[in-house]
Every structure is written in C-alpha cells, then in structure tokens.
Amino acid sequence: MTQIGDFNPFNPGPGESPPYLAGRENEKDQFKQRLARMSAGRSPGTEIIMYGPRGMGKTVLLNWLEIEAQRGGAEHNPIRTSWATPDELKKPIHMWNCLLPMNWKKLLKPIHWGTKFLIFSVGWKSNAAASPALVNTLIKECKKRPLVFLMDEAHTMDAGLCRVLLNVSQKVRKKAPFLLVLAGTPGLSHFLTTVNASFVERSDVIGIGRLDAQATADAIVKPLNEHGIEIDDTTLAQVVEDSQHYPYFIQLWGAALWDLAKQKDLQKLTAQEITEAETKVENRRLNFYEKRRKTLSDLGLLPAAVAIAALFQDAETTTMDTLIDVIADNLPVDSHTTQSVNEHLQTLIRHEFIWNPPDSILFEAGIPSLMKYVLDRQREHVQKVSPASRA
Numbered sequence: 001m002t003q004i005g006d007f008n009p010f011n012p013g014p015g016e017s018p019p020y021l022a023g024r025e026n027e028k029d030q031f032k033q034r035l036a037r038m039s040a041g042r043s044p045g046t047e048i049i050m051y052g053p054r055g056m057g058k059t060v061l062l063n064w065l066e067i068e069a070q071r072g073g074a075e076h077n078p079i080r081t082s083w084a085t086p087d088e089l090k091k092p093i094h095m096w097n098c099l100l101p102m103n104w105k106k107l108l109k110p111i112h113w114g115t116k117f118l119i120f121s122v123g124w125k126s127n128a129a130a131s132p133a134l135v136n137t138l139i140k141e142c143k144k145r146p147l148v149f150l151m152d153e154a155h156t157m158d159a160g161l162c163r164v165l166l167n168v169s170q171k172v173r174k175k176a177p178f179l180l181v182l183a184g185t186p187g188l189s190h191f192l193t194t195v196n197a198s199f200v201e202r203s204d205v206i207g208i209g210r211l212d213a214q215a216t217a218d219a220i221v222k223p224l225n226e227h228g229i230e231i232d233d234t235t236l237a238q239v240v241e242d243s244q245h246y247p248y249f250i251q252l253w254g255a256a257l258w259d260l261a262k263q264k265d266l267q268k269l270t271a272q273e274i275t276e277a278e279t280k281v282e283n284r285r286l287n288f289y290e291k292r293r294k295t296l297s298d299l300g301l302l303p304a305a306v307a308i309a310a311l312f313q314d315a316e317t318t319t320m321d322t323l324i325d326v327i328a329d330n331l332p333v334d335s336h337t338t339q340s341v342n343e344h345l346q347t348l349i350r351h352e353f354i355w356n357p358p359d360s361i362l363f364e365a366g367i368p369s370l371m372k373y374v375l376d377r378q379r380e381h382v383q384k385v386s387p388a389s390r391a
C-alpha cells in the first residue's frame, strides 16, 4: 500500500507552483515556439501580453516559461532569463540592471555621465533612458545569449518606465533574440494602451482564464494518485464542479482533500468524506470573497457591483454598453459624466470583478461566484435593515 506523504503537495497561494500544472497546452506551445526561434538565434517576434483575473495562474505560467527557457536552450545557445516586478523597478537604472548582465554604467562616456546620471535618476525621459549605447549593447548581448525578460504584475508599473521598456523592447527584438513578456490583471490592457496607444494591437495577447473540466480533474487527481490517494468518479465530478475550474479554488480543494485523507488515513475518498473538506474550502473561499467585497465597498463601487451581479444572474456574458448603462444608473447624479462612468468601469476591471478575454468583445465575471457572494450579502443586508422586505 502506498504511504501518504508527510507534506501537502497542493499549493493554494499567489505565485505558488501547483504539484501538477494542468491545461494551458496552447499557451505552452506558443511559448515553446518562441523559445525555439530564440535558441536558433532568431528574433522571437512581438512582445507577449498575458492577462487575466487573479488566481488564474499567470505567475505560475511565467515560472514555467522561465524554467523552460533555461532548460530548453541549455544545449545550444542558452537562453538567459530575467524576472522583475514593478516594486523592484522604479527607475531606468533598475531596468538596465535587469536587462544587461555586465556593469553597464561603464559604457556611458564619463563626459556624459553627469547628465546621464541625472536623467536616469531624476527627470529621465524615455528617449534618453533608452540610450543608443545601452540599446546597442543589449542587442549585442542578446545575439551572444538570447534574453527572455519576464515582468509580473505589469499593470502596476510606473507609466514612464513602462514606456521606456516598450521602447527598448521594440528596438532590440527586431535585431536580436529578445522577448518581453508582460503579465498582469485585466487592467493591464488598458494601462498599456495609455502608455502606448498601439502597443497592445501589435503584441501577442493571451487571456488566462479558467481551466476546462478535464484539466481541473487532472490538477486534483494526478497529485492525489501520486501520493497513493484515490477518489471515486462521482466525488471527483462534484469537486470539479464546485471548484468552478478556477485554479486557486482547485488548489484549495486539493489541499483539503489531501489533509482529510492524511488525517483519517484514507486511501480512497468518497462522497461521505467530502462534506468535511467542503466546509474547509468554503471557509477560505468566503474569506477571499469578503476581502474582495470590502475592496469594492472601500472604492465606492459596491452599488454598481451589485447591479452588475444582478445582471449576470441570468447571463454568462454582457456587452460594454450594458455595463456602462448599469454603472451610470448606480452613480451619484453629480458624477454621471462619461469620463467618470468609464473610470468606474476600468476600476471594476482592474479589480477583476469583470473582464473581457482578448478574443472576445463580451465581458464575463472575473473571479467566479464573487458576483453571487456580493448579491447574497446585499440581500442579507437589505433584510437586516428592512425586515418587512422578507415577506
């Protein structure tokens, strides 16, 4: 009999790699093709933008890409990777430290250093910060050794610095194997458009949404089986449905099932045991929803969120025009301007309440069932303040 291991292999948490990375076959294929071109010394093509609501697995995919780049290119023309998040990247100096492997400051002529230093550290402008000397050095370095530059949470980047980075990327990738990959929440698309109007159109945009049913089942079953735990088909179907195919909830479920099997020393999980795990998952899920609801409330977006949630009760998707109407109806009359309505829409997108995947003009719910939670809480609230409405 296989012994259940001592540590829980499931990993519910931001950026935590799952024991089995399920689905994402198309995305992985796309990345592999780019890496193969780079490994052969060719330009990989346009930048990659990856966006989707939190908890869908963007960071985990960046991790996969980083490992694949380092592994895949190792025999021939090894690929270098550099990973950054906006909080580490405040000035062009930090960006160049990530892009160039050597002490690049020496490359700037001493006579220019004073002004360059000022430009870099205080009032830098995008052209100056993308100095030709540095761009040319990066081209040379990438020809020697290709570079994949991964930027997570890119929607929180400083706009000026982001402009510099896009500028550098467009110059370098045309001449050398350099690939910029930006990942972020659904607000990333709008953010990048404000930085450079046509950048998103010219890039390869990948939407990271929920997994399909088969991938969800694999993500749960494979690690359990590997640790000697079986699960019957009906129970598995129940878990798959309850997870809503949302990667973060999948890991919550996997972790709860594993704990249960370990606690009770079970080799096979059936519907009988599932209720206990369900309570555990539900508690963590409610906590997660409540935090998101509070954020919406703090931003003054709760009335619009409730109205949108009501709209989604009978529909899986909706149009931007409908959303705009609903938001306008739920704003105070004095902030009814087109600009204010659009800003509210963008904030709801930034906070992942709604999003539209890149291949669709229709909007869908961001985090699954958050809408239902928001609606349920609102109903409870109304009943509390006016018990008569219960009738």
Ligand SMILES: Nc1ncnc2c1ncn2[C@@H]1O[C@H](COP(=O)(O)OP(=O)(O)O)[C@@H](O)[C@H]1O
Residues within 6 Å of the ligand: 011, 012, 013, 014, 015, 016, 017, 018, 019, 020, 021, 022, 023, 024, 052, 053, 054, 055, 056, 057, 058, 059, 060, 061, 219, 247, 248, 249, 250, 251
């Ligand atoms: N393809 C996948 N299969 C199984 N679990 C996944 C998958 N992608 C992500 N996860 C899990 O989902 C959670 C969220 O992943 P993360 O990469 O942090 O999402 P994001 O960066 O989009 O917020 C993590 O617990 C991770 O282990």
Ligand SMILES: [Mg+2]
Residues within 6 Å of the ligand: 014, 015, 058, 059, 060, 152
């Ligand atoms: Mg992430």
